[in-house]
Amino acid sequence: MATPATTPATMRAVQYDACGGGAVGLKHVEVPVPSAKKNEVLLKLQAATINPVDWKIQKGDMRPLLPRRLPFIPVTDVAGVVVDVGPGVKGLTAGDQVVAMLNSFNGGGLAEYAVASANLTVKRPAEVSAAEGAGLPIAAGTALQALRSIGAKFDGTGKPLNVLVTAASGGVGLYAVQLAKLANLHVTATCGARNMDLVKSLGADEVMDYRTPEGASLQSPSGRKYDGVVHCTIGVSWSSFQPLLSDAGRVIDITPNFSAILTSALHRVTFSKKRLVPLLLSPNKADLEFLVGLLKEGKLKTVIDSKFPLSDAGKAWQSSIDGHATGKIAVEIES
Numbered sequence: 001m002a003t004p005a006t007t008p009a010t011m012r013a014v015q016y017d018a019c020g021g022g023a024v025g026l027k028h029v030e031v032p033v034p035s036a037k038k039n040e041v042l043l044k045l046q047a048a049t050i051n052p053v054d055w056k057i058q059k060g061d062m063r064p065l066l067p068r069r070l071p072f073i074p075v076t077d078v079a080g081v082v083v084d085v086g087p088g089v090k091g092l093t094a095g096d097q098v099v100a101m102l103n104s105f106n107g108g109g110l111a112e113y114a115v116a117s118a119n120l121t122v123k124r125p126a127e128v129s130a131a132e133g134a135g136l137p138i139a140a141g142t143a144l145q146a147l148r149s150i151g152a153k154f155d156g157t158g159k160p161l162n163v164l165v166t167a168a169s170g171g172v173g174l175y176a177v178q179l180a181k182l183a184n185l186h187v188t189a190t191c192g193a194r195n196m197d198l199v200k201s202l203g204a205d206e207v208m209d210y211r212t213p214e215g216a217s218l219q220s221p222s223g224r225k226y227d228g229v230v231h232c233t234i235g236v237s238w239s240s241f242q243p244l245l246s247d248a249g250r251v252i253d254i255t256p257n258f259s260a261i262l263t264s265a266l267h268r269v270t271f272s273k274k275r276l277v278p279l280l281l282s283p284n285k286a287d288l289e290f291l292v293g294l295l296k297e298g299k300l301k302t303v304i305d306s307k308f309p310l311s312d313a314g315k316a317w318q319s320s321i322d323g324h325a326t327g328k329i330a331v332e333i334e335s
Helices: 052-059 130-134 136-150 171-182 193-201 213-217 238-244 258-269 285-297 310-322
Strands: 010-015 027-032 040-050 077-085 097-101 113-117 121-123 162-165 186-191 206-209 226-231 245-253 275-278 304-309 328-332
Touching: 010 310, 040 097, 040 130, 040 310, 052 310, 077 113, 077 130, 077 136, 097 113, 097 130, 097 136, 097 285, 121 285, 130 136, 130 285, 130 304, 130 328, 136 171, 136 226, 136 245, 136 285, 162 171, 171 186, 171 193, 171 226, 186 193, 193 206, 206 213, 226 238, 238 245, 258 275, 304 310, 310 328
Parallel strands: 162 186, 162 226, 186 206, 226 245, 245 275, 304 328
Antiparallel strands: 010 027, 040 077, 040 113, 040 328, 077 097, 097 121
């Protein structure tokens, strides 16, 4: 289909043309508006959220896989309005408000327009703001899949498991606490002192300041063994978790390093009941629709740390690198 006449030929975007450089390496540019191909939709973006993986790709941590080509417009988690649909797209039409996860290889979120796969684009109800919806794809998707890996169920049939969420005031952690409570799990959480009340208000049963000896020990104040850990931080070894786990407890590591992958492989070949499980998000439409539905119903909340206009994308980028955000960092794309 031809791009509608209302869509301009060029758009504002933020990109980097070399790995490294952090926020200083980002450049404001004017580039052609992309077009929707088969099974794709063209979105006029309203909001995007930054995840740590975005600046890790820029840093070069994902090479040679990502970025696939330079210059690169980063960020994958977006919300906006469908302005055009490519051939083969069903169920989405121009004018639909949506949440989408863009292809990691192509990026494109820090821009006025972006192309998304129809398979990872879901309708966004009026009750969910663009920034709230844009917070979901990576962070809430990772939390959901981590909890399912532990055995959490969201249909009322699950067992009453005990879980630990580390770095519970970060992007993934805040969703993990809420989703765990929706699955009727007992939640112990660690975070900084200033965020303890927030984490408790979102449903955590026990909250510990990670800077205290009690918090650093990761032991449940009520003495419970953990059936699962949603591990959202770094610098904690498997040996620290092992004695805290129930007989078949699992640590789901969402930022696995080489050592974690080796430990996981060893657990598999030795048929260990206690296991470290590296998690790489497997994006899918069903999960995204489920999460958007929870937001609509008020059962899940996107905690937004801060919002920046596209013109201040560098400040948003630096805020994510600094690592002190409570919840999500959003970039709002003004018309």
